[in-house]
Amino acid sequence: MIVIEESGPLATVQDLGRPGWFDSGVGPAGAADRGALRLANRLVGNPEDYAGIEVLLGGLALRAEDTVLVAVTGAPAPATVDGTPVGHAGVICLAAGQRLRLGFTRTGLRSYLGIRGGVDIAPVLGSRSYDTLSGIGPAPLRAGTEILAGPPPPDWPNIDQAPQRRPPAPLEIRALLGPRDDWFTDPAALFAGHWTVSQDIDRVGARLDRTDGPPLRRTTSAELPTEGVALGSVQVPPSGQPVVFLADHPITGGYPVVAVVLDADVDLMAQARPGERIRFRRARTA
Structure with missing residues (x-):
């Protein structure tokens, strides 16, 4: 289990969305940067569509209650584990009691936290994503929110760090x-x-x-x-x-x-x- 200690400006649970509900007035939602969520899931050995945490700008802090593998992708928010810097787009093993903190990113807008086994929360209309327009799905994360990880997939790759392209400016x-x-x-x-x-x-x-x-x-x-x-x-x-x-x-x-x-x-x-x-x-x- 993971306990959220600080949520930053906005942190929500997102997977790859809930397509197929347009006729009922419900949009797909899902990760805004789908590639970043897919990469976070691959790094921790999940299927690409597992639910993770989308973090706006940074400011997320969490505590691991059990040993868990995580990865941070997307906007390069500086990350520390118990105050020690850790790499971006790499696998991080959190032992019970350790704290992961994301600073505020200077480039990009949204970071993604992949969790080994994915976020284990009841799906709504086939997805664990929160839709800010309709309010469907799990509520935005707040201090004290407890996150359960699902059962880990049987196999996972040994990946240290994955390169991410840097978009041009403009x-x-x-x-x-x-x-x-x-x-x-x-x-x-x-x-x-x-x-x-x-x-x-x-x-x-x-x-x-x-x-x-x-x-x-x-x-x-x-x-x-x-x-x-x-x-x-x-x-x-x-x-x-x-x-x-x-x-x-x-x-x-x-x-x-x-x-x-x-x-x-x-x-x-x-x-x-x-x-x-x-x-x-x-x-x-x-």
């Missing part, structure tokens, strides 16, 4: 135009110049401010009927500030979607911090 995000690019006088303006991630960012989406380049202008002031929206959709409200939808995005929306971020780049977008510059690159195919 961050380059590939996107396909459509489905509502015809609602804009020049939809290609999305790919001109740079955007800046605003302070208005959470697991639902990231709002962008124009840094340089032409604005996104609509061809009409008419209202768009509500329609389904996908993960990575770049929705443009009347303000002209695009919102890139992330893991807890609504399943429908009433503003036109000028483009959709390639699935392979959604994880990069999930790690973008307020104030970070973004440049969209036009993709021809998914």
Whole structure:
């Protein structure tokens, strides 16, 4: 068992989500940076879809009540065990009574804690993920929360540390135009110049401010009927500030979607911090 002593700005249990419930008004949720969660699980020998802990910016502190293997991936929050620094994206063995503490990351936004055996908590609609938009799933972690690990898989690899790529600056995000690019006088303006991630960012989406380049202008002031929206959709409200939808995005929306971020780049977008510059690159195919 693991006991949470400090939770930081936000710490939630996440797996790879609960797809298949759009017709009931429930989005998939799941880890915002899916690749980072998959890596954390691989490091501790779990199947990639096991539940772990998503930590916003850092600040998580926990105590192991039993011997447990963990790994920290995603945003490189400095980690210590009983005050001794330990490596990022490596396997950490916590003995009973030892404390793991994550400092605050200077790059990236979300770190992931993989636990050998995964987080053992009752699934809701087939997933252990917390959805910040609907409130479905286990509540955000707080001081005193007890985390049980599930039974360990039979085999696990001996991995010391796994390399993680460092994204370029400014961050380059590939996107396909459509489905509502015809609602804009020049939809290609999305790919001109740079955007800046605003302070208005959470697991639902990231709002962008124009840094340089032409604005996104609509061809009409008419209202768009509500329609389904996908993960990575770049929705443009009347303000002209695009919102890139992330893991807890609504399943429908009433503003036109000028483009959709390639699935392979959604994880990069999930790690973008307020104030970070973004440049969209036009993709021809998914």
